[in-house]
Amino acid sequence: MIAMPIYEFLCSDCGRKSSFLTRSVTSSLDPSCQHCGSARLQRAVSSFAIGKTVGQVHEATGPAPKDPGLDFFRDPRNIGRNVEETFARNGMALPQQVRESIDAAREGTPPAGLDL
Ligand SMILES: [Zn+2]
Structure with a gap:
């Protein structure tokens, strides 16, 4: 078909x-x-x-879109989201260092070497 x-x-x-x-x-x-x-x-x-806007993505409580647009990654609130989900999927707790890096990035301080 x-x-x-x-x-x-x-x-x-x-x-x-x-x-x-x-x-x-x-x-x-x-x-x-x-x-x-x-x-x-x-x-x-x-x-x-019609692509989802970042606002709609934030409204949704589900996982990150399979094919997120650039806006998704440019939004600081989405930084590290994939990392969080990867750990969650594997039933692992997020290491403190990673947790802090993500939080810092969301506050506007990207980790060194990370091209955002
Ligand atoms: Zn008609």
């Missing part, structure tokens, strides 16, 4: 979303609203293409 990207359009009339498989959307096609039939559609960004 081949996964095809889905183009989504927002209807200017009823405000609802219509989805079209890539194959069905060509330059010659005039997509119409699947709910009210209106032709006044605006291209919407597919939901899976």
